[in-house]
Amino acid sequence: MPRFAAGAVERPDIAVPAQQTHPLAYQLIRVLDDEGAAVGAWDPKLSPETLRRGLRAMMLTRAYDDRMFRQQRQGKISFYMKCTGEEAIGVGQAFALAPDDMLFATYRQQGLLIARDWPILDMMCECYSNSHDRLKGRQLPVLYSARAASFFSLAGNLGIQYPQAVGWAMASAIKGDHRIAASWIGEGSTAEPDFHHALTFASVYRAPVILNVVNNQWAISSHQEIAGGEAATFAARAIGFGLASLRVDGNDFLAVYGATQWAAERARANHGATLIEMFTYRAAPHSTSDDPTRYRPENEGRNWPYGDPIERLSRHLIRLGEWSPERHKQLEAELVDYVREVGREAESYGTMQTGPHFSVRTMFEDVFKEMPWHLRRQRQELGV
Amino acid sequence: MPGMSMVQALNSAIDVMLGRDPDVVIFGEDVGYYGGVFRVTEGLQKKHGDHRVFDAPIAEGGMLGTAVGMGAYGLRPIVEIQFADYIYPATDQLISAAARLRYRSGGEFWAPITVRAPCGGGIFGGQTHSQSVEAIFTHVCGLKTVIPSNPYDAKGLLISAIEDDDPVVFFEPKRLYNGPFDGHPDRPSVPWTQHPQSEVPDGYYTVPLGQAAVARPGDAVTVLAYGTMVHVALAAAEEAEIDAEIIDLRTLLPLDIDTVVDSVKKTGRCVIAHEATRTCGYGAELAALVQEHCFYHLEAPIVRVTGWDTPYPHIFEWEYFPGPQRVADGMRRAIEG
Numbered sequence: 001m002p003r004f005a006a007g008a009v010e011r012p013d014i015a016v017p018a019q020q021t022h023p024l025a026y027q028l029i030r031v032l033d034d035e036g037a038a039v040g041a042w043d044p045k046l047s048p049e050t051l052r053r054g055l056r057a058m059m060l061t062r063a064y065d066d067r068m069f070r071q072q073r074q075g076k077i078s079f080y081m082k083c084t085g086e087e088a089i090g091v092g093q094a095f096a097l098a099p100d101d102m103l104f105a106t107y108r109q110q111g112l113l114i115a116r117d118w119p120i121l122d123m124m125c126e127c128y129s130n131s132h133d134r135l136k137g138r139q140l141p142v143l144y145s146a147r148a149a150s151f152f153s154l155a156g157n158l159g160i161q162y163p164q165a166v167g168w169a170m171a172s173a174i175k176g177d178h179r180i181a182a183s184w185i186g187e188g189s190t191a192e193p194d195f196h197h198a199l200t201f202a203s204v205y206r207a208p209v210i211l212n213v214v215n216n217q218w219a220i221s222s223h224q225e226i227a228g229g230e231a232a233t234f235a236a237r238a239i240g241f242g243l244a245s246l247r248v249d250g251n252d253f254l255a256v257y258g259a260t261q262w263a264a265e266r267a268r269a270n271h272g273a274t275l276i277e278m279f280t281y282r283a284a285p286h287s288t289s290d291d292p293t294r295y296r297p298e299n300e301g302r303n304w305p306y307g308d309p310i311e312r313l314s315r316h317l318i319r320l321g322e323w324s325p326e327r328h329k330q331l332e333a334e335l336v337d338y339v340r341e342v343g344r345e346a347e348s349y350g351t352m353q354t355g356p357h358f359s360v361r362t363m364f365e366d367v368f369k370e371m372p373w374h375l376r377r378q379r380q381e382l383g384v
Numbered sequence: 385m386p387g388m389s390m391v392q393a394l395n396s397a398i399d400v401m402l403g404r405d406p407d408v409v410i411f412g413e414d415v416g417y418y419g420g421v422f423r424v425t426e427g428l429q430k431k432h433g434d435h436r437v438f439d440a441p442i443a444e445g446g447m448l449g450t451a452v453g454m455g456a457y458g459l460r461p462i463v464e465i466q467f468a469d470y471i472y473p474a475t476d477q478l479i480s481a482a483a484r485l486r487y488r489s490g491g492e493f494w495a496p497i498t499v500r501a502p503c504g505g506g507i508f509g510g511q512t513h514s515q516s517v518e519a520i521f522t523h524v525c526g527l528k529t530v531i532p533s534n535p536y537d538a539k540g541l542l543i544s545a546i547e548d549d550d551p552v553v554f555f556e557p558k559r560l561y562n563g564p565f566d567g568h569p570d571r572p573s574v575p576w577t578q579h580p581q582s583e584v585p586d587g588y589y590t591v592p593l594g595q596a597a598v599a600r601p602g603d604a605v606t607v608l609a610y611g612t613m614v615h616v617a618l619a620a621a622e623e624a625e626i627d628a629e630i631i632d633l634r635t636l637l638p639l640d641i642d643t644v645v646d647s648v649k650k651t652g653r654c655v656i657a658h659e660a661t662r663t664c665g666y667g668a669e670l671a672a673l674v675q676e677h678c679f680y681h682l683e684a685p686i687v688r689v690t691g692w693d694t695p696y697p698h699i700f701e702w703e704y705f706p707g708p709q710r711v712a713d714g715m716r717r718a719i720e721g
């Protein structure tokens with residue numbers, strides 16, 4: 001794999017024809033160099049204050065993940081999935097989008113919600129399926145839904161959200177709305193036909209949407225080549241559909257932000273959709289059910305050439321004189337305490353093991369808006 | 385003979401068939417090097433090579449579509465769908481192509497495909513790792529549908545399915561992979577090794593498709609069940625002290641109608657138990673058949689004990705699951721009329 005230098009990729013005008021972006025599908029947009037300096041045309045030139053907020057959201061995401069992973073090990077939740085190493089994607093993209101842009105994510109973009117200041121208490125209650133879980137105990141942990149944060153209900157079915165985001169964006173265009181949609185898909189799941197559907201509709205209807213492929217190298221035990229990633233980049237999938245394409249260092253907060261901002265401006269100005277490949281590495285196991293030592297070398301993550309997104313942004317801030325290792329350590333400790341404290345409150349509303357949960361009666365609700373007779377009968381049969 | 389778990393028995397069936405028939409191949413997500421998320425194909429790639437046992441892209445429709453093509457060439461593909469809940473993207477290829485290829489080509493082409501998928505709940509998998517989708521496929525003409533309840537049957541039925549020249553959908557109750565499960569989640573789980581049906585020969589044998597088994601003979605009431613519900617019904621009969629005759633259907637399509645009819649004619653009462661949702665579930669077909677064949681022998685209305693007509697809820701798994709208590713209540717209702 002050639003290692004791409006930071007600052008080397010040109011930044012076209014947001015209004016260029018899609019074809020002019022196609023060479024970018026085989027490059028890698030990077031802003032932060034190895035010394036932590038921000039270089040090149042894609043630097044979004046964010047204020048130190050914004051950078052610190054971004055860093056905090058990424059660190060909170062990691063602290064949240066660490067605690068919830070352990071909660072599963074303690075039997076307090078049934079399942080968990082971390083996004084370790086991929087925090088810059090959820091957080092950086094949420095920062096670059098407008099707060100009411102609609103998000104159609106996968107289970108690995110919890111950073112989107114955290115960056116939108118969605119309460120982690122609410123997320124924890126979903127994971128515990130407890131009495132404060134707004135999803136009433138119906139969903140697997142991490143499959144959040146947060147309409148008030150413009151965050152679409154997550155599904156376990158891979159790929160299913162991708163054309164839905166395009167449909168939402170088409171609707172927004174039909175209505176002359178300013179809001180755009182964004183969606184995420186794992187590189188493994190680009191093999192699903194939903195990926196093809198999304199790109200086709202986005203192209204045909206010039207939908208104001210950002211379609212992200214999170215290439216974290218692994219789909220459970222299968223390397224990205226199983227989805228054709230060695231034959232062509234995932235960003236290059238855009239070429240055949242005439243969509244704009246960008247390929248981005250997903251561990252570089254500034255590059256993620258800069259590319260997303262470009263695509264958002266392009267979509268909002270009605271120049272069409274962009275496919276962005278976020279090149280990253282899944283540092284954690286696929287889920288609490290997975291054991292990656294069975295299929296990949298243990299040091300592979302440590303040797304990942306593009307580093308850790310939190311360390312890289314921290315180093316950048318330190319270089320700017322806007323941060324210090326001491327402050328970093330202190331924030332880290334504060335966030336662990338904070339997550340623990342919120343965790344205690346969430347547990348006081350029940351855990352998976354102990355309850356309390358929602359009332360069993362609610363199991364029969366929301367299948368339809370109005371409950372038909374047969375479900376009322378079944379509820380009686382259960383005696384609740 | 386050492387006892388085998390259902391996972392080991394399935395692994396053995398595939399191993400035997402890869403060894404016997406050079407046209408057999410198996411593929412699916414994480415199936416190759418890793419050996420499958422439930423370990424059913426563990427060690428098979430190493431033994432039989434990566435041109436016979438291989439990973440598939442995450443594209444269930446692609447797997448089934450290519451399996452139809454392989455079948456047309458003359459191979460006997462086995463496709464693993466990681467969870468039955470993820471079979472939906474494959475349904476067009478299964479229903480529109482595999483199931484009717486023989487018919488539409490006047491017998492020129494056929495699709496000797498076996499589609500394996502873990503089904504059913506009991507592992508807190510939420511609504512996308514728990515479904516029992518068999519009735520979607522029993523409704524399709526041209527597909528055979530099999531659901532084993534124990535290691536011995538699992539191996540024998542899977543070998544029959546692989547050898548069958550028609551497409552077979554083979555659902556494996558994941559809650560039975562590592563031990564029989566009687567529907568009491570609060571009791572310690574028992575491994576298969578303690579169970580007589582874990583005695584599985586190492587080599588080749590078959591359990592024919594289309595033959596039910598009497599899991600427990602009895603006179604008071606017939607219980608028609610398959611998969612996990614066979615064990616739940618056995619527990620229910622024992623706990624409620626009801627002399628039930630429990631039929632393990634094993635193959636849903638083609639159904640062993642004779643065994644069903646003989647039993648219901650004998651007991652005059654019938655309970656149908658499945659984990660899948662009730663409305664238009666396989667139980668509806670069974671109830672219709674029993675009514676058609678045994679109407680004058682029935683002493684009481686047929687009772688269905690099933691999952692509720694809701695998505696499988698994560699936290700209310702055991703309120704959703706038709707456990708021994710509900711099956712026993714169903715038997716009493718069928719007996720009391």
Ligand SMILES: Cc1ncc(C[n+]2csc(CCOP(=O)(O)OP(=O)(O)O)c2C)c(N)n1
Nearest residue numbers: 108156157158186187188189218219220470
């Ligand atoms: C339609 C469908 N098929 C299979 C699965 C099982 N499954 C869950 S996650 C996963 C791997 C996904 O990999 P990728 O898309 O690369 O995303 P990542 O987990 O790496 O973020 C698989 C096969 C599923 N959830 N949905």
